[in-house]
Amino acid sequence: MESESTPESADEMSFRAGTVALCGRPNVGKSTLLNALVGSDLAVATRFPQTTRERLLGVWSGSGFQAVLVDTPGIHRAKSALNKFMVDEALRGAQSVDLVLMLAEAPLLADIAAAEAWEPGPAATAALTSIAAAGRPIALVLTKCDRIADKALLLPILRKWSALHPFTALIPISATTGAGLEALREHVVAALPVAAPLFPEDQLSDRAVRWHAGERVRAALFEHLRDELPYCCAVTVESFKEQRKPPRDIVHASVHVERESQKPMVIGRGAETIKAISMSARRAIAELTGRPCELYLEVKVTPNWTRDPALMERLGLHAPVGGLS
The missing domain is CATH 3.40.50.300 (P-loop containing nucleotide triphosphate hydrolases)
Structure with missing residues:
Protein backbone atom coordinates (compact mmCIF):
# COMPACT_ATOMS: atom_id res chain seq x y z
CA MET A 1 0.00 0.00 0.00
CA LEU A 192 22.14 23.18 -3.18
CA PRO A 193 21.39 19.59 -2.15
CA VAL A 194 18.02 18.51 -0.82
CA ALA A 195 18.52 18.82 2.92
CA ALA A 196 17.05 20.23 6.10
CA PRO A 197 17.93 23.80 7.12
CA LEU A 198 21.28 24.17 8.85
CA PHE A 199 20.19 27.14 11.00
CA PRO A 200 16.88 28.43 12.38
CA GLU A 201 15.03 30.54 9.82
CA ASP A 202 15.37 33.75 11.86
CA GLN A 203 19.12 33.38 12.47
CA LEU A 204 21.28 35.57 10.23
CA SER A 205 24.82 34.72 11.32
CA ASP A 206 26.92 32.19 13.20
CA ARG A 207 28.78 34.99 14.99
CA ALA A 208 27.80 36.41 18.37
CA VAL A 209 26.68 40.03 18.71
CA ARG A 210 29.89 40.67 20.64
CA TRP A 211 31.95 39.81 17.53
CA HIS A 212 29.79 42.01 15.32
CA ALA A 213 30.25 44.89 17.76
CA GLY A 214 34.02 44.58 17.37
CA GLU A 215 33.63 44.65 13.58
CA ARG A 216 31.62 47.90 13.84
CA VAL A 217 34.49 49.46 15.80
CA ARG A 218 36.94 48.28 13.15
CA ALA A 219 34.78 49.77 10.38
CA ALA A 220 34.81 53.10 12.26
CA LEU A 221 38.62 52.96 12.29
CA PHE A 222 38.61 52.75 8.49
CA GLU A 223 36.15 55.64 8.36
CA HIS A 224 38.15 58.04 10.53
CA LEU A 225 41.83 57.03 10.19
CA ARG A 226 43.98 57.70 7.16
CA ASP A 227 46.45 55.82 4.99
CA GLU A 228 47.69 52.47 6.29
CA LEU A 229 46.86 53.02 9.97
CA PRO A 230 43.54 51.07 10.02
CA TYR A 231 45.37 48.01 8.68
CA CYS A 232 47.67 48.14 11.73
CA CYS A 233 44.74 48.13 14.16
CA ALA A 234 42.97 45.21 15.80
CA VAL A 235 39.91 45.34 18.02
CA THR A 236 39.10 43.14 21.00
CA VAL A 237 35.80 43.40 22.86
CA GLU A 238 36.67 43.08 26.52
CA SER A 239 33.06 43.00 27.73
CA PHE A 240 29.56 43.17 26.25
CA LYS A 241 26.72 43.59 28.72
CA GLU A 242 23.04 43.66 27.74
CA GLN A 243 21.39 45.85 30.36
CA ARG A 244 17.65 45.33 30.82
CA LYS A 245 16.53 48.44 32.70
CA PRO A 246 16.83 50.72 30.90
CA PRO A 247 17.53 48.51 27.84
CA ARG A 248 20.98 49.27 26.44
CA ASP A 249 24.27 47.57 25.57
CA ILE A 250 27.40 48.52 27.50
CA VAL A 251 30.52 47.67 25.52
CA HIS A 252 34.17 47.95 26.54
CA ALA A 253 36.65 47.42 23.70
CA SER A 254 40.36 47.86 23.05
CA VAL A 255 41.97 49.16 19.87
CA HIS A 256 45.41 47.59 19.43
CA VAL A 257 48.13 49.37 17.45
CA GLU A 258 51.63 48.12 16.68
CA ARG A 259 53.79 51.10 17.65
CA GLU A 260 53.75 53.71 20.39
CA SER A 261 53.80 56.47 17.74
CA GLN A 262 50.46 55.21 16.33
CA LYS A 263 48.60 55.60 19.63
CA PRO A 264 48.30 59.42 19.57
CA MET A 265 47.24 59.23 15.91
CA VAL A 266 44.25 57.05 16.88
CA ILE A 267 43.38 59.23 19.87
CA GLY A 268 43.81 62.54 18.04
CA ARG A 269 44.28 66.06 19.36
CA GLY A 270 42.07 66.59 22.39
CA ALA A 271 40.83 62.99 21.87
CA GLU A 272 38.80 64.22 18.88
CA THR A 273 39.59 61.22 16.67
CA ILE A 274 38.81 58.50 19.20
CA LYS A 275 35.57 60.32 20.09
CA ALA A 276 34.54 60.34 16.42
CA ILE A 277 35.43 56.64 16.11
CA SER A 278 33.39 55.85 19.22
CA MET A 279 30.36 57.81 18.01
CA SER A 280 30.34 56.08 14.61
CA ALA A 281 30.76 52.64 16.13
CA ARG A 282 28.13 53.33 18.78
CA ARG A 283 25.57 54.24 16.11
CA ALA A 284 26.42 51.14 14.06
CA ILE A 285 26.11 48.82 17.08
CA ALA A 286 22.77 50.40 18.01
CA GLU A 287 21.51 49.88 14.45
CA LEU A 288 22.59 46.24 14.65
CA THR A 289 20.95 45.46 18.00
CA GLY A 290 18.04 47.88 18.01
CA ARG A 291 19.10 49.14 21.46
CA PRO A 292 21.06 52.20 22.65
CA CYS A 293 24.77 51.55 23.10
CA GLU A 294 27.35 52.87 25.54
CA LEU A 295 30.82 52.26 24.08
CA TYR A 296 34.09 52.74 25.93
CA LEU A 297 37.31 52.49 23.89
CA GLU A 298 40.90 52.16 25.08
CA VAL A 299 43.92 52.33 22.77
CA LYS A 300 46.69 49.84 23.57
CA VAL A 301 50.11 49.16 22.03
CA THR A 302 50.61 45.49 21.11
CA PRO A 303 53.99 45.56 19.34
CA ASN A 304 54.23 43.91 15.90
CA TRP A 305 50.97 42.01 16.29
CA THR A 306 50.44 41.72 12.50
CA ARG A 307 53.74 39.79 12.23
CA ASP A 308 53.33 37.48 15.22
CA PRO A 309 50.88 34.55 14.86
CA ALA A 310 50.83 34.03 18.63
CA LEU A 311 49.78 37.64 19.22
CA MET A 312 47.19 37.35 16.46
CA GLU A 313 45.72 34.35 18.24
CA ARG A 314 45.53 36.32 21.49
CA LEU A 315 43.61 39.00 19.59
CA GLY A 316 41.10 36.44 18.34
CA LEU A 317 42.44 35.84 14.82
CA HIS A 318 42.86 32.10 14.95
CA ALA A 319 39.87 29.83 14.60
CA PRO A 320 38.15 28.76 11.37
CA VAL A 321 34.48 29.74 11.30
CA GLY A 322 31.57 27.36 10.92
CA GLY A 323 33.55 24.13 11.09
CA LEU A 324 34.93 24.57 7.58
CA SER A 325 38.61 23.73 7.43
Whole structure:
Protein backbone atom coordinates (compact mmCIF):
# COMPACT_ATOMS: atom_id res chain seq x y z
CA MET A 1 0.00 0.00 0.00
CA GLU A 2 1.36 3.39 -0.98
CA SER A 3 1.90 5.88 1.84
CA GLU A 4 0.35 9.29 1.52
CA SER A 5 2.66 12.29 1.87
CA THR A 6 1.47 15.30 3.80
CA PRO A 7 2.16 18.85 2.50
CA GLU A 8 4.70 19.23 5.30
CA SER A 9 6.63 16.08 4.36
CA ALA A 10 6.53 17.05 0.68
CA ASP A 11 8.03 20.43 1.56
CA GLU A 12 10.75 18.72 3.60
CA MET A 13 11.60 16.42 0.70
CA SER A 14 12.06 19.37 -1.67
CA PHE A 15 13.79 21.81 0.72
CA ARG A 16 17.33 22.66 -0.31
CA ALA A 17 20.11 23.71 2.04
CA GLY A 18 23.89 23.94 1.85
CA THR A 19 26.97 26.14 1.92
CA VAL A 20 28.15 28.70 -0.63
CA ALA A 21 31.54 30.45 -0.47
CA LEU A 22 32.02 34.03 -1.67
CA CYS A 23 35.61 34.30 -2.92
CA GLY A 24 37.69 36.66 -5.01
CA ARG A 25 40.23 39.45 -4.96
CA PRO A 26 40.04 42.22 -2.34
CA ASN A 27 37.34 44.88 -2.79
CA VAL A 28 35.30 43.08 -5.44
CA GLY A 29 32.11 43.30 -3.38
CA LYS A 30 31.92 40.04 -1.41
CA SER A 31 30.68 41.58 1.83
CA THR A 32 28.31 43.90 -0.04
CA LEU A 33 26.79 40.92 -1.85
CA LEU A 34 26.40 38.93 1.37
CA ASN A 35 24.58 41.86 2.98
CA ALA A 36 22.29 42.23 -0.04
CA LEU A 37 21.37 38.54 -0.10
CA VAL A 38 20.85 38.18 3.65
CA GLY A 39 18.99 41.50 3.80
CA SER A 40 21.01 42.88 6.70
CA ASP A 41 24.33 44.70 7.10
CA LEU A 42 26.09 41.76 8.72
CA ALA A 43 29.50 42.08 7.08
CA VAL A 44 31.62 45.21 7.31
CA ALA A 45 31.79 46.65 3.79
CA THR A 46 33.96 49.70 3.10
CA ARG A 47 35.54 51.26 0.03
CA PHE A 48 38.93 50.03 1.24
CA PRO A 49 40.45 46.70 0.13
CA GLN A 50 41.25 43.92 2.62
CA THR A 51 38.66 45.09 5.15
CA THR A 52 37.46 41.51 5.80
CA ARG A 53 39.93 39.57 7.95
CA GLU A 54 37.96 36.51 9.05
CA ARG A 55 35.35 34.27 7.54
CA LEU A 56 31.77 35.09 8.43
CA LEU A 57 28.74 32.91 7.87
CA GLY A 58 25.61 34.72 6.71
CA VAL A 59 22.40 32.69 6.66
CA TRP A 60 20.32 33.38 3.55
CA SER A 61 16.87 31.85 4.06
CA GLY A 62 14.14 31.96 1.43
CA SER A 63 11.11 30.04 0.27
CA GLY A 64 12.19 26.41 0.07
CA PHE A 65 15.92 26.96 0.61
CA GLN A 66 18.66 28.05 2.96
CA ALA A 67 22.12 28.98 1.69
CA VAL A 68 24.83 29.46 4.30
CA LEU A 69 27.07 32.11 2.75
CA VAL A 70 30.75 32.05 3.68
CA ASP A 71 32.13 35.59 3.32
CA THR A 72 35.90 35.32 2.96
CA PRO A 73 38.83 37.77 2.97
CA GLY A 74 40.17 38.86 -0.41
CA ILE A 75 42.82 36.67 -2.03
CA HIS A 76 46.03 38.63 -2.49
CA ARG A 77 49.80 38.27 -2.33
CA ALA A 78 50.44 37.80 1.37
CA LYS A 79 53.56 39.06 3.13
CA SER A 80 52.82 39.56 6.83
CA ALA A 81 51.46 36.90 9.18
CA LEU A 82 48.13 38.75 9.18
CA ASN A 83 47.88 38.74 5.38
CA LYS A 84 48.81 35.06 5.22
CA PHE A 85 46.10 34.32 7.79
CA MET A 86 43.55 36.24 5.68
CA VAL A 87 44.43 34.37 2.47
CA ASP A 88 44.35 31.02 4.31
CA GLU A 89 40.90 31.95 5.65
CA ALA A 90 39.71 32.65 2.10
CA LEU A 91 41.03 29.41 0.63
CA ARG A 92 39.68 27.33 3.52
CA GLY A 93 36.33 28.95 2.85
CA ALA A 94 36.31 27.46 -0.66
CA GLN A 95 36.65 23.89 0.65
CA SER A 96 33.79 21.54 1.50
CA VAL A 97 31.08 23.86 0.13
CA ASP A 98 28.39 23.05 -2.39
CA LEU A 99 29.19 26.02 -4.61
CA VAL A 100 31.84 28.72 -4.86
CA LEU A 101 30.85 32.16 -6.13
CA MET A 102 34.00 33.64 -7.62
CA LEU A 103 33.45 37.40 -7.62
CA ALA A 104 35.24 39.60 -10.13
CA GLU A 105 34.76 43.31 -10.66
CA ALA A 106 33.45 44.47 -14.03
CA PRO A 107 36.20 46.62 -15.58
CA LEU A 108 35.44 50.18 -16.65
CA LEU A 109 36.05 50.25 -20.40
CA ALA A 110 35.58 53.02 -22.95
CA ASP A 111 34.07 51.08 -25.85
CA ILE A 112 33.56 47.68 -27.45
CA ALA A 113 37.09 47.68 -28.89
CA ALA A 114 38.53 48.08 -25.40
CA ALA A 115 36.24 45.31 -24.13
CA GLU A 116 37.38 42.96 -26.90
CA ALA A 117 41.04 43.68 -26.05
CA TRP A 118 40.57 43.30 -22.29
CA GLU A 119 41.98 40.29 -20.43
CA PRO A 120 41.68 39.30 -16.76
CA GLY A 121 44.80 40.41 -14.90
CA PRO A 122 47.41 38.06 -13.44
CA ALA A 123 46.25 38.64 -9.86
CA ALA A 124 42.66 37.72 -10.77
CA THR A 125 43.70 34.62 -12.69
CA ALA A 126 45.99 33.57 -9.82
CA ALA A 127 43.05 33.89 -7.43
CA LEU A 128 40.95 31.70 -9.75
CA THR A 129 43.71 29.07 -9.85
CA SER A 130 43.90 29.02 -6.05
CA ILE A 131 40.12 28.71 -5.70
CA ALA A 132 39.83 26.02 -8.40
CA ALA A 133 42.39 23.89 -6.53
CA ALA A 134 39.67 23.11 -3.96
CA GLY A 135 37.83 21.17 -6.66
CA ARG A 136 34.40 22.65 -5.95
CA PRO A 137 31.90 23.90 -8.58
CA ILE A 138 32.53 27.57 -9.34
CA ALA A 139 30.14 30.19 -10.73
CA LEU A 140 31.58 33.50 -11.89
CA VAL A 141 29.75 36.55 -10.52
CA LEU A 142 30.67 39.77 -12.31
CA THR A 143 30.06 42.56 -9.80
CA LYS A 144 29.44 46.31 -9.94
CA CYS A 145 27.81 46.06 -13.38
CA ASP A 146 25.64 49.10 -12.64
CA ARG A 147 28.72 51.21 -13.46
CA ILE A 148 28.58 50.04 -17.09
CA ALA A 149 25.96 51.88 -19.11
CA ASP A 150 26.43 49.86 -22.32
CA LYS A 151 25.66 46.28 -21.29
CA ALA A 152 27.02 45.00 -24.61
CA LEU A 153 30.48 45.58 -23.17
CA LEU A 154 29.82 42.75 -20.71
CA LEU A 155 29.68 40.07 -23.39
CA PRO A 156 33.37 40.05 -24.37
CA ILE A 157 34.34 40.31 -20.69
CA LEU A 158 32.28 37.24 -19.82
CA ARG A 159 33.65 35.43 -22.86
CA LYS A 160 37.23 36.05 -21.71
CA TRP A 161 36.44 34.69 -18.26
CA SER A 162 34.65 31.62 -19.67
CA ALA A 163 37.82 30.64 -21.53
CA LEU A 164 39.71 30.31 -18.23
CA HIS A 165 37.52 27.79 -16.40
CA PRO A 166 34.40 25.63 -16.89
CA PHE A 167 32.21 27.82 -14.70
CA THR A 168 28.76 26.52 -13.79
CA ALA A 169 27.37 29.94 -14.74
CA LEU A 170 28.47 33.49 -15.56
CA ILE A 171 26.19 35.98 -13.83
CA PRO A 172 26.55 39.80 -14.05
CA ILE A 173 25.08 41.57 -11.02
CA SER A 174 24.89 44.77 -9.05
CA ALA A 175 24.48 44.19 -5.33
CA THR A 176 23.61 47.86 -4.79
CA THR A 177 20.78 48.03 -7.36
CA GLY A 178 19.71 44.38 -7.13
CA ALA A 179 20.23 43.73 -10.84
CA GLY A 180 20.99 40.07 -11.53
CA LEU A 181 20.31 38.90 -7.98
CA GLU A 182 17.25 36.87 -8.99
CA ALA A 183 19.29 34.96 -11.58
CA LEU A 184 21.95 34.43 -8.94
CA ARG A 185 19.36 33.12 -6.48
CA GLU A 186 18.03 30.63 -9.02
CA HIS A 187 21.50 29.30 -9.75
CA VAL A 188 22.47 29.03 -6.08
CA VAL A 189 19.26 27.21 -5.12
CA ALA A 190 19.69 24.73 -7.97
CA ALA A 191 23.22 23.96 -6.75
CA LEU A 192 22.14 23.18 -3.18
CA PRO A 193 21.39 19.59 -2.15
CA VAL A 194 18.02 18.51 -0.82
CA ALA A 195 18.52 18.82 2.92
CA ALA A 196 17.05 20.23 6.10
CA PRO A 197 17.93 23.80 7.12
CA LEU A 198 21.28 24.17 8.85
CA PHE A 199 20.19 27.14 11.00
CA PRO A 200 16.88 28.43 12.38
CA GLU A 201 15.03 30.54 9.82
CA ASP A 202 15.37 33.75 11.86
CA GLN A 203 19.12 33.38 12.47
CA LEU A 204 21.28 35.57 10.23
CA SER A 205 24.82 34.72 11.32
CA ASP A 206 26.92 32.19 13.20
CA ARG A 207 28.78 34.99 14.99
CA ALA A 208 27.80 36.41 18.37
CA VAL A 209 26.68 40.03 18.71
CA ARG A 210 29.89 40.67 20.64
CA TRP A 211 31.95 39.81 17.53
CA HIS A 212 29.79 42.01 15.32
CA ALA A 213 30.25 44.89 17.76
CA GLY A 214 34.02 44.58 17.37
CA GLU A 215 33.63 44.65 13.58
CA ARG A 216 31.62 47.90 13.84
CA VAL A 217 34.49 49.46 15.80
CA ARG A 218 36.94 48.28 13.15
CA ALA A 219 34.78 49.77 10.38
CA ALA A 220 34.81 53.10 12.26
CA LEU A 221 38.62 52.96 12.29
CA PHE A 222 38.61 52.75 8.49
CA GLU A 223 36.15 55.64 8.36
CA HIS A 224 38.15 58.04 10.53
CA LEU A 225 41.83 57.03 10.19
CA ARG A 226 43.98 57.70 7.16
CA ASP A 227 46.45 55.82 4.99
CA GLU A 228 47.69 52.47 6.29
CA LEU A 229 46.86 53.02 9.97
CA PRO A 230 43.54 51.07 10.02
CA TYR A 231 45.37 48.01 8.68
CA CYS A 232 47.67 48.14 11.73
CA CYS A 233 44.74 48.13 14.16
CA ALA A 234 42.97 45.21 15.80
CA VAL A 235 39.91 45.34 18.02
CA THR A 236 39.10 43.14 21.00
CA VAL A 237 35.80 43.40 22.86
CA GLU A 238 36.67 43.08 26.52
CA SER A 239 33.06 43.00 27.73
CA PHE A 240 29.56 43.17 26.25
CA LYS A 241 26.72 43.59 28.72
CA GLU A 242 23.04 43.66 27.74
CA GLN A 243 21.39 45.85 30.36
CA ARG A 244 17.65 45.33 30.82
CA LYS A 245 16.53 48.44 32.70
CA PRO A 246 16.83 50.72 30.90
CA PRO A 247 17.53 48.51 27.84
CA ARG A 248 20.98 49.27 26.44
CA ASP A 249 24.27 47.57 25.57
CA ILE A 250 27.40 48.52 27.50
CA VAL A 251 30.52 47.67 25.52
CA HIS A 252 34.17 47.95 26.54
CA ALA A 253 36.65 47.42 23.70
CA SER A 254 40.36 47.86 23.05
CA VAL A 255 41.97 49.16 19.87
CA HIS A 256 45.41 47.59 19.43
CA VAL A 257 48.13 49.37 17.45
CA GLU A 258 51.63 48.12 16.68
CA ARG A 259 53.79 51.10 17.65
CA GLU A 260 53.75 53.71 20.39
CA SER A 261 53.80 56.47 17.74
CA GLN A 262 50.46 55.21 16.33
CA LYS A 263 48.60 55.60 19.63
CA PRO A 264 48.30 59.42 19.57
CA MET A 265 47.24 59.23 15.91
CA VAL A 266 44.25 57.05 16.88
CA ILE A 267 43.38 59.23 19.87
CA GLY A 268 43.81 62.54 18.04
CA ARG A 269 44.28 66.06 19.36
CA GLY A 270 42.07 66.59 22.39
CA ALA A 271 40.83 62.99 21.87
CA GLU A 272 38.80 64.22 18.88
CA THR A 273 39.59 61.22 16.67
CA ILE A 274 38.81 58.50 19.20
CA LYS A 275 35.57 60.32 20.09
CA ALA A 276 34.54 60.34 16.42
CA ILE A 277 35.43 56.64 16.11
CA SER A 278 33.39 55.85 19.22
CA MET A 279 30.36 57.81 18.01
CA SER A 280 30.34 56.08 14.61
CA ALA A 281 30.76 52.64 16.13
CA ARG A 282 28.13 53.33 18.78
CA ARG A 283 25.57 54.24 16.11
CA ALA A 284 26.42 51.14 14.06
CA ILE A 285 26.11 48.82 17.08
CA ALA A 286 22.77 50.40 18.01
CA GLU A 287 21.51 49.88 14.45
CA LEU A 288 22.59 46.24 14.65
CA THR A 289 20.95 45.46 18.00
CA GLY A 290 18.04 47.88 18.01
CA ARG A 291 19.10 49.14 21.46
CA PRO A 292 21.06 52.20 22.65
CA CYS A 293 24.77 51.55 23.10
CA GLU A 294 27.35 52.87 25.54
CA LEU A 295 30.82 52.26 24.08
CA TYR A 296 34.09 52.74 25.93
CA LEU A 297 37.31 52.49 23.89
CA GLU A 298 40.90 52.16 25.08
CA VAL A 299 43.92 52.33 22.77
CA LYS A 300 46.69 49.84 23.57
CA VAL A 301 50.11 49.16 22.03
CA THR A 302 50.61 45.49 21.11
CA PRO A 303 53.99 45.56 19.34
CA ASN A 304 54.23 43.91 15.90
CA TRP A 305 50.97 42.01 16.29
CA THR A 306 50.44 41.72 12.50
CA ARG A 307 53.74 39.79 12.23
CA ASP A 308 53.33 37.48 15.22
CA PRO A 309 50.88 34.55 14.86
CA ALA A 310 50.83 34.03 18.63
CA LEU A 311 49.78 37.64 19.22
CA MET A 312 47.19 37.35 16.46
CA GLU A 313 45.72 34.35 18.24
CA ARG A 314 45.53 36.32 21.49
CA LEU A 315 43.61 39.00 19.59
CA GLY A 316 41.10 36.44 18.34
CA LEU A 317 42.44 35.84 14.82
CA HIS A 318 42.86 32.10 14.95
CA ALA A 319 39.87 29.83 14.60
CA PRO A 320 38.15 28.76 11.37
CA VAL A 321 34.48 29.74 11.30
CA GLY A 322 31.57 27.36 10.92
CA GLY A 323 33.55 24.13 11.09
CA LEU A 324 34.93 24.57 7.58
CA SER A 325 38.61 23.73 7.43
